[in-house]
Amino acid sequence: MAAPVATAVARSSVLTYSSALRVQGMDAVSFRVSASFPRLRASFPSIRVQRIPRRFQVSCSAKQETIEKVCEIVKGQLALPEDSTVTGETKFVDLGADSLDTVEIVMGLEEAFQISVDESSAQEIQTVGDAAALIDKLIADKDA
Amino acid sequence: MYMDLLSPSERKTALSMNGEKLQKGAVLSRALVRTTLSRYTDCKVDPRSFEFKKNKFGKPEILWQSDDSRMEWPLHFNISHTSSLIACGITMDTPIGIDIEEKTRKPAKNILSLARRYFTPSEVDYLAKIPDPDAQHKEFIKLWTLKEAYVKALGRGFSGAPFNKFSIVLVAKNGIRISVAPKVLKDSDSSCDCLSENWQFALAELNSSHYMAICIEDDLRSSDSGNGRLPLGLKVWKTVPFLEDTLVSGSEAVTLIS
Numbered sequence: 001m002a003a004p005v006a007t008a009v010a011r012s013s014v015l016t017y018s019s020a021l022r023v024q025g026m027d028a029v030s031f032r033v034s035a036s037f038p039r040l041r042a043s044f045p046s047i048r049v050q051r052i053p054r055r056f057q058v059s060c061s062a063k064q065e066t067i068e069k070v071c072e073i074v075k076g077q078l079a080l081p082e083d084s085t086v087t088g089e090t091k092f093v094d095l096g097a098d099s100l101d102t103v104e105i106v107m108g109l110e111e112a113f114q115i116s117v118d119e120s121s122a123q124e125i126q127t128v129g130d131a132a133a134l135i136d137k138l139i140a141d142k143d144a
Numbered sequence: 145m146y147m148d149l150l151s152p153s154e155r156k157t158a159l160s161m162n163g164e165k166l167q168k169g170a171v172l173s174r175a176l177v178r179t180t181l182s183r184y185t186d187c188k189v190d191p192r193s194f195e196f197k198k199n200k201f202g203k204p205e206i207l208w209q210s211d212d213s214r215m216e217w218p219l220h221f222n223i224s225h226t227s228s229l230i231a232c233g234i235t236m237d238t239p240i241g242i243d244i245e246e247k248t249r250k251p252a253k254n255i256l257s258l259a260r261r262y263f264t265p266s267e268v269d270y271l272a273k274i275p276d277p278d279a280q281h282k283e284f285i286k287l288w289t290l291k292e293a294y295v296k297a298l299g300r301g302f303s304g305a306p307f308n309k310f311s312i313v314l315v316a317k318n319g320i321r322i323s324v325a326p327k328v329l330k331d332s333d334s335s336c337d338c339l340s341e342n343w344q345f346a347l348a349e350l351n352s353s354h355y356m357a358i359c360i361e362d363d364l365r366s367s368d369s370g371n372g373r374l375p376l377g378l379k380v381w382k383t384v385p386f387l388e389d390t391l392v393s394g395s396e397a398v399t400l401i402s
Binding site: 076077080084085086090091094095096098099100103104107108119120123 | 166226249252258292301
C-alpha cells in the first residue's frame with residue numbers, strides 16, 4: 001500500500017542551518033525579527049500635522065526628544081554601535097530586532113516613560129517614530 | 145554569488161537593512177531558503193525560480209506559478225536567525241515553525257519580569273522554582289524558542305497566538321506538551337479561537353551554542369514513538385550554500401533535549 005510510504009516521507013522534517021560566520025569572513029550578523037512575518041502592520045494612524053521636522057516625510061506628531069530617547073533605548077537594547085544611524089524613520093525590521101529584542105524594547109520603553117503598552121498597539125509600530133508617537137499619546141492620555 | 149539567486153524585491157529588502165552585516169545576513173538567509181527548497185524538488189526547480197507570497201497574517205509561503213501541477217511540491221518552510229546562525233526548516237505536507245536562540249543570550253531584562261509580562265502563570269511558577277540563575281536562564285530560553293516555534297508554525301502572527309494564552313510544559317519522559325488555557329477555547333475573542341493543541345515539538349542543542357525548537361502539526365495517523373530515532377523524523381544538516389553540506393543529526397553537533 002502506498003500510503004505508509006507517503007506518510008513516512010511526509011513526516012520527515014529536515015533542517016538546514018547555515019553558519020553565517022563562514023560567509024565572507026564576517027563576524028556577526030545581527031538579529032532579525034525571528035517571527036518571519038511582520039507583526040508590525042502598516043496602518044499607523046496619521047495624526048495632526050505639526051511643524052514637521054525636516055527629517056520626516058510624513059505627518060508625525062512625535063516630539064523630537066521622545067524620538068531621541070527611543071533611539072537611545074533601541075540602540076542600547078540591540079547593542080548597536082554608537083555611530084549607527086537610527087532615526088524616527090528607521091524600521092525595526094531593518095535593525096535586525098528579533099522577537100525577544102522587541103519585547104525587551106517595549107518593556108524598556110514602558111519603564112523609561114512610565115507607561116503601559118498593550119499588545120495590539122505594539123503591533124502597529126513599524127518605525128522608531130511610530131513608537132515615539134505612541135509613547136507621546138500614552139503620556140498625554142495619562143496626564144489628561 | 146548569493147545575490148544572484150535573489151529576486152529584485154529580496155535584494156531591495158536586504159539592502160535596506162541597517163549596516164553591512166545585517167545586509168549580508170539577509171542575503172545569506174534568502175540564498176539558504178532558495179537553495180534548500182530547490183534540493184527538495186530534486187533540483188527540478190532552480191533556486192532563482194521560487195516565488196514567495198505571504199499568507200493573510202504575513203507568514204511567508206511558496207507561490208507556485210506553474211500551470212503544470214507536477215511542478216508543485218507540498219513544501220513548507222520557516223526560517224530563524226541569530227547573530228551567528230541561520231536555520232531553515234523544511235517539511236512536506238505539514239506547517240512548520242522553527243526558532244533558534246543562542247544559549248548564552250542574556251536578556252537585558254530580568255528573566256522573571258519578562259516571564260510575568262509575557263508567559264502564563266504556570267510557566268512563571270516553573271521558572272521561579274529553579275534556584276540556579278544559569279539554569280533558570282536556560283529554561284527561559286528553551287521556553288521562549290518553543291513558544292516562538294509554535295506561533296510561527298501556526299502562522300497567524302503574534303496577536304493570533306499571544307504567549308500568555310498557551311503554556312508549554314517540558315516533561316521528562318513524555319517530551320514537550322502544549323496546553324491552551326481552557327477559557328481561550330470558549331473565548332468569543334476571534335483572534336484567539338484558532339489556538340490548537342495538535343502540534344508536536346522537538347528541542348535540541350546545536351553545537352552546544354544554540355537551542356533550536358521546532359514545531360510541526362501533529363499527524364495523528366502516524367504512531368512514531370521515537371525508539372531512539374529523532375522525533376518528527378528530524379534530520380539536520382550543516383550547510384553553506386553551494387560549498388558545504390554535512391549531515392549532523394546523530395552526531396555531537398545536535399543533542400536532542402526532548
